[in-house]
Amino acid sequence: MTQAILFVFFILGATALLSWPLGRYMTWAMDPAAGRGRPNGFTALFCAIGGPVARREQDWKRYVASLLGFNLALFTVAFALLALQQYLPLNPDAKGVLEASLVFNTTASFTANTDLQHYSGEVSMSYLSQLAALMWLQFVSAAVGLAALAALARGLAGRTLGNFFVDIQRATFLVLLPIAFVVAVLLLLTGVPMTFQGAAVATTLEGVQQTIARGPVAAFVSIKQIGTNGGGFFGPNSAHPLENPSFWSNVLQTVAIIIVPMACVWMFGRVIGRVKHAAVLFTVMLVLMGARITCAVSFENVPTHAFAALPITQDVGNLEGKELRFGAAAGPVWSVLTTSTSNGSVNAMHDSLNPLTGLMPMIGMWLNEDFGGVGVGMVNMFLYIVVGVFLAGMMIGRTPEYLGWRVEAKEVKFAMMGLLSHGFFILVGTAIFAVTPWGVATLNNVGPHGFSEILYEFSSSAANNGSGFEGLGDATVPWNIATGIVMLLARFIPIILPLAIVGSLSAKRRATESSGTLSVEDGTFAGMLTATVIIVGALTFFPAATLGPIAEHFMFMN
Amino acid sequence: METIIAILRITVATMAICVGGYTTAVWAIGQSITPDTANGSLITRADGTILGSKQEAQAFTRPQYFWPRPSAVDFKADAAGGSNKSPTSTDLTDRAAKTVEAYGATAENPLPAELAAASGGGLDPHITERAARYQVERIARARNIAAPDIEKVIDENAFSPGGIFTTDRLVNVLDMNLAMDKVPVR
Known part of the structure; x- marks a missing residue:
């Protein structure tokens, strides 16, 4: 247990420290105007690439329209590449035709920065599909999130939102590309493969044939983690020994999961010119995430229940679905981080986590804001802030304000629509699949755990997470279509609504803050925000949780 | 436009x-x-044929070899995966009962849990040092060699994957079995 505690503090401490300078760098990259008015030279280049339309300031409607148009292009190109993979090059293992609904689901999933995978990479995808369709989307979809956050922050700072076509290039080329490159090289050093040779056929020591899938893994895995994408090169994701070969590759990838989402909070604070406020938000997020990590690590320290009656040692935690080289705490820690951040990669099979451990990733996806996906995590938190500020204002009988902007009925309605749509997608989807063969016929486990598989799948889709209780046989037409639609709606609704709120706020006169203004930089605000997140975010899902993981816990573990 | x-x-x-x-x-x-x-850490024989990947487990069922952890995908390195069974599932109990039988584990000499639990990717190349020592007696009998010769191979191969952050020392099963094939019979 000492090692586990040390591991958690090492990972979180190192990443939190690194996120500070990175946040500074990202502010320079994404919003040169905020950095004391010294624009970086790249802006001119990006304007040149984007053409005349990239030189104009955009209002929120134009910004959103450009964002959606760009995503339509992403979807179309990736869809075509996947649908035609059997005719295209870089396919040494002759991967064949992908089923149509799977192509739709996979394209929607990677466009929406979700990376829910209803296929297994080494079984179904050519190297070209992996790189030009999926890895490409891993870069640009994450960049879309960063662009949205930059625009939101500028609007709240009382400036124009900027230009989407410049922001998307800043995020791709100045933020994601350099970090991904550094992480990819470090991954190479820890033993991750990077080859264009096809699978190798081995004859084992006992004379059995074993086909060893390989590929350009390091480049893919790096941006998978940095961009909170999470889609693995191989089926079992970072539990695969070639995708995550050692303890240190695992440390590197764990840090890579949360570093950019953490830095996004600092970037937000710098652009709005309120770093202290960002520190409060950072603390709230860290506390919510830390609580789940603590729970997950201790729940997973309980030995595998199924082995209890057998002559098997009971002195270690649950090891089903885990790899030994990462150490005991790495699985539960990762499971929380990957769902806190809408990443969705795994280094242990979440389906095989102890019942209450498995609840922690679900809660992470239900809240979806600490620290959330690249860019969009902070954008989600903004929705909670709007609601929280409104509630606080009502309680003390003052006009609710955030950063001097008057929050009124319209903004709160938009924020609540955003937050409630999340619960709607998860609960309605789960309800439908839990009573029809669409869901029931695809389960890998019986009883409450089967229900958890369905609940998890919809939570993961709606949170744009991408991890799964992977026993679920989800490569069916109903699953592909339902989760595909949920992923797309759940991606764009929480991007459009916050920008609409900012558009509405910035049409008003900004008040100067006085001693009567509710501070957003103190403990009261932190407490109010935490309470809002828990009440609005978590309690919505409590009844569903009792039917799944909590029921399973009390049936077996007591 | x-x-x-x-x-x-x-x-x-x-x-x-x-x-x-x-x-x-x-x-x-x-x-x-x-x-x-x-290129995947491939190990080749003298004749150029590939023996396996150092980073991936392969199936071992013969008594003279160290056995890896159970694989839910039967060590298919081109379709990896875990069991995805809940830790409360009776399917896991049934599977583990077979493993217990294969090792001949008893209440006095219980099987280390990591040898009963399937890995996440089904290709975990490692077992713990403790799980390796658990298999010494069987290997010694099958190879007709003395236990200390096997213990020596374990000592030479055991490593700590994460220093102060990890508890158990591990061994790579394929490395160990290659080393075992070089141990002379007395």
Whole structure:
């Protein structure tokens, strides 16, 4: 247990420290105007690439329209590449035709920065599909999130939102590309493969044939983690020994999961010119995430229940679905981080986590804001802030304000629509699949755990997470279509609504803050925000949780 | 129209740089500084045939070899995966009962849990040092060699994967079995 505690503090401490300078760098990259008015030279280049339309300031409607148009292009190109993979090059293992609904689901999933995978990479995808369709989307979809956050922050700072076509290039080329490159090289050093040779056929020591899938893994895995994408090169994701070969590759990838989402909070604070406020938000997020990590690590320290009656040692935690080289705490820690951040990669099979451990990733996806996906995590938190500020204002009988902007009925309605749509997608989807063969016929486990598989799948889709209780046989037409639609709606609704709120706020006169203004930089605000997140975010899902993981816990573990 | 052109140009630029440039650069670095692991850490025999990957488990069922952890995918290295069974599932109990039987574990000499639990990817190349020592007696009998000779191989192979952050020392099963084949029979 000492090692586990040390591991958690090492990972979180190192990443939190690194996120500070990175946040500074990202502010320079994404919003040169905020950095004391010294624009970086790249802006001119990006304007040149984007053409005349990239030189104009955009209002929120134009910004959103450009964002959606760009995503339509992403979807179309990736869809075509996947649908035609059997005719295209870089396919040494002759991967064949992908089923149509799977192509739709996979394209929607990677466009929406979700990376829910209803296929297994080494079984179904050519190297070209992996790189030009999926890895490409891993870069640009994450960049879309960063662009949205930059625009939101500028609007709240009382400036124009900027230009989407410049922001998307800043995020791709100045933020994601350099970090991904550094992480990819470090991954190479820890033993991750990077080859264009096809699978190798081995004859084992006992004379059995074993086909060893390989590929350009390091480049893919790096941006998978940095961009909170999470889609693995191989089926079992970072539990695969070639995708995550050692303890240190695992440390590197764990840090890579949360570093950019953490830095996004600092970037937000710098652009709005309120770093202290960002520190409060950072603390709230860290506390919510830390609580789940603590729970997950201790729940997973309980030995595998199924082995209890057998002559098997009971002195270690649950090891089903885990790899030994990462150490005991790495699985539960990762499971929380990957769902806190809408990443969705795994280094242990979440389906095989102890019942209450498995609840922690679900809660992470239900809240979806600490620290959330690249860019969009902070954008989600903004929705909670709007609601929280409104509630606080009502309680003390003052006009609710955030950063001097008057929050009124319209903004709160938009924020609540955003937050409630999340619960709607998860609960309605789960309800439908839990009573029809669409869901029931695809389960890998019986009883409450089967229900958890369905609940998890919809939570993961709606949170744009991408991890799964992977026993679920989800490569069916109903699953592909339902989760595909949920992923797309759940991606764009929480991007459009916050920008609409900012558009509405910035049409008003900004008040100067006085001693009567509710501070957003103190403990009261932190407490109010935490309470809002828990009440609005978590309690919505409590009844569903009792039917799944909590029921399973009390049936077996007591 | 201008918008469509902007979208197309940015699409091409990101594709060229993030897919073309980035992939090529990472590939070139991998092939020049870590060519062995970059190509999958393959082990070849003297005659050039491939024996396996050092990083991936392969099936071992004969008594003279160390056995790896159970694999839910029967060690298929081109379709990896875990069992995805709940730890409360009776399917796991049934599977573990067979493993217990194969090792001949008893209440006095219980099986280390890591040898009963299937790994996440089904290809975990390691077992703990403790799990290796658990198998010494069987291997000694099957090979007709003394236990200390096997213990020596374990000592030479055991390593701590994460220093102060991890508890158990591990051994690579394939490395150990290759080493065992070189131990002379007395």
